[in-house]
Amino acid sequence: MTLPPGPKTPSWLLNQQFKADPFGYMDAISRHYGDVVTIMSGSTSIVYVSNPSGIKQIFTNAKEIIAPGTLNQGFVLTTGNQGILQLDGLRHKHRRKLLMPAFHGGRMQACGQRICELTEKIMSQQAMGKPFVVYPTIEDITLRVSIEVVTGLQKAEQYEKLRQLFSSLIKHVQSPVVNIFRNLPFGQQNLGRWSPQGYLLHLRQEIFDLLYAEVKERRKQADSSCTNILSDLVLANDETGELLSDEEVRDLLLSPIIAAQDASATALAWSLYWIHRLPSVRSQLLHELDSLGESPNPKRILELPYLNAVCNEVLRIYPTQLFTFPRLVESPVEVMGYELSPGTVLIGNIYSTHQREDLYPESKEFKPERFLERQYSPYEFLPFGGGARVCIGATFALFEMKLVLATILSRYQLALLDKRPARPMFDGLLCHPAGGVKMVMHSRRQRQRQPQDLITDSV
Template sequence: MKLPAGPKTPSWLLNQQFQADPFGYMDAVYKRYGDIVTIMSGSTPTVHISNPSGIKQVFTNTKEITARGTLNQSFALMTGNQGVLQLDGFRHKHRRKLLMQAFHGERMQACGQRMCELTEKIISQQAIAKPFIAYPTIEDIALRVGIEVVMGLREGERYDKIKHLFASIIKYSQSSLYQILTKLPFGQRNLGRWSPQGYRLHLRRELFDLLYAEVQERREQGDSSRTDILSELIFARDETGEPLSDEEVRDLLLSPIFAAQDASGTALAWSLYWIHRLPKVRKRLLEELDSLGENPDPMSIVASPYLNAICQEVLRIYPTQLFTFPRLVESPVEVMGYELSPGTVLIGNIYLTHQREDLYPDPKQFKPERFLEKQFSNYEFLPFGGGARSCIGGAFALFEMKLVLATILSRYQLALVDQRPEKPKFGGLICYPKSGVKMVMLGRRQYQGQSQPLVIGSI
């Protein structure tokens, strides 16, 4: 076996370098070793690939290369042991199909107006001329949408508790205190509620208990008229024709809601940053939105070409998912000219693929028009991963991004508090804006059939 070249630095030091500056670290590795590189994890070689043809080999060769659920076991802490990430084989394929059907078609259209209403409700609460952090505000919108679409809950004590726990888990996991403490000796051990890992497990247990109680109640009610994803899972049958267990239904709910909150919220925050940092981009977008009329139909908004290009460019330059989920070499296989042995782990590097000069000239520049000029393949532009482990809610996330952005941009005048570049900070799978995108509300924007110039006074 001849592995691709890679750094000989100890894995713990590489991890520190990555945590400190993820994009700078990956750029440096690519510059030195190219688009296929080996990173050792103990005695296990992990091969990172950012070449589209190599990624295609990995995604399409499902005989020698498998996407085992055990490789995603670290996510089970938050997504449950029977979540779609942890499943394999026909069971995984069946559950994916159930969830992907739920995230498409009529449901997306039906909830479009609700997304606009929620966005209007939350953004309208911002005080005029008072700076605010956009990221948690946008994350709140994304989380509310996720809970409503997945569970059909809009209000009530249980809704409030579930929303609070989802938000608390993400906030705590991303906190500087948690990041520091878990790097200390015994930091990853459960030493009770007052230890970092113990407190996280406490939040998890409370959330799982509430979700389980909701699943049980809804099954007892047996209301077949409801159209949320939870209701569909309750009435669904598994591959043997039997109903899904309450525990499995609960676990299947977790990934879509976490993804709606974390990935969608992050992508939306980055979108607001780029749109308001680049006046020409904002001006062109407003002209497109204004051309749709004063109260456009959500599906007309979703079909807007430049809005779509902006969302794609946001997901290209700072993808919310930096890597594909790992694959495992099961039998000897050749990838990009290298003979890889069983036990080798393969990961597609989404960020570096999106930074290729041959695909995206001036890759560090935010240029939405590149997506109007060229159609990229699923191996060149892959913000939601690909193959058997692609994100089930990818289409829904894009749908949500467009409607939330259009609602904010067409109805409100916002501005960045300062023009210093927003830096990314890595947390889990996600790179979110380090300072949260500091903005200020300047007031409502009046529709007059054309884009209104944004005049910013002293802030």
């Protein structure tokens, strides 16, 4: 085996350096070692790849390189033992197929108006002239959307309880104080509800119990006309023709709720940061949105080219998901000229790929126009990963981003309170802005009349 070069620093120290400054750490590693780097974790060799050709090998070589669910066991605490991340092979492929319809096509389009309504409802609760933090506000929007899409809960009491539980879970996981305690030697021991780990396990069990009860209730009144993931799964058969168990249905609900909520909220918080940090971007985006007239339908918003470019540039410069899910070398294979042995772990470095100067000149600059001038391959631009483990909610996340942004920008005058650059914070999978992006809402916004409006008026 010939491993790529990499730092000899102990893995615990590298981990601390990464947590302190994720992007600075990865930039330094890329400068020193190139686009294929080995990091040792105990006796396991982990090879990070940020070369599009190498990433293509990882995604397309399913014979020598596999994507086992065992490598994603770190997420079991919040996704359950039978979540989509933990499944393998034909079972994984079959369950993904069951989950996909809600995040694509007609069903997704049907959510458009609801997303706009929820955004307006929650944003209208902000007091004019009073500072607020964007991230938790946006999280409330995306969490409500994801619960509706995944569970279709109708009873207000259960819906609100589930929303509050997930909200508490997210706040707990993202809390800087909690993360400090969890990194201590005893930090991940269950010492009762007062301890970080104990409270996390308590919230997890509350969510599991509520979803399990809802699965059993929905099973009693199964309705094929309902258009949500829970209703689909209680009627679905597994690969042997048997109905899925209640426990598996429950576990399969967790990843879509979290994925549809957390990644979208993170991307939207970064979007509002960049748009209001760069007046020229905001001005061009508003001009495009105003061209649609009053109350445009969601379909027209989704077709806006500059809005699409802005969303893509947000996902490029600070991708919410920094790395692909890990793969495992099952039999000897050559990747980027290196002979890798079975047991080697391969991970696509999304952030460093998106920072390549040969693909994205002036990569540290926020330039949406690059996505108007060039089309990138799925190995060059991969904000949601790729291959068999690509995020199931990727299309929906971009769909939601556009509609929430269009609604907020069209109706409200916002401004950043802090002129300093936002600092990224990594919480184990996603990279969100530290501090949550502080803004102030100055007023409701009036659409700027376009030349075609004036022509119509004169006629």
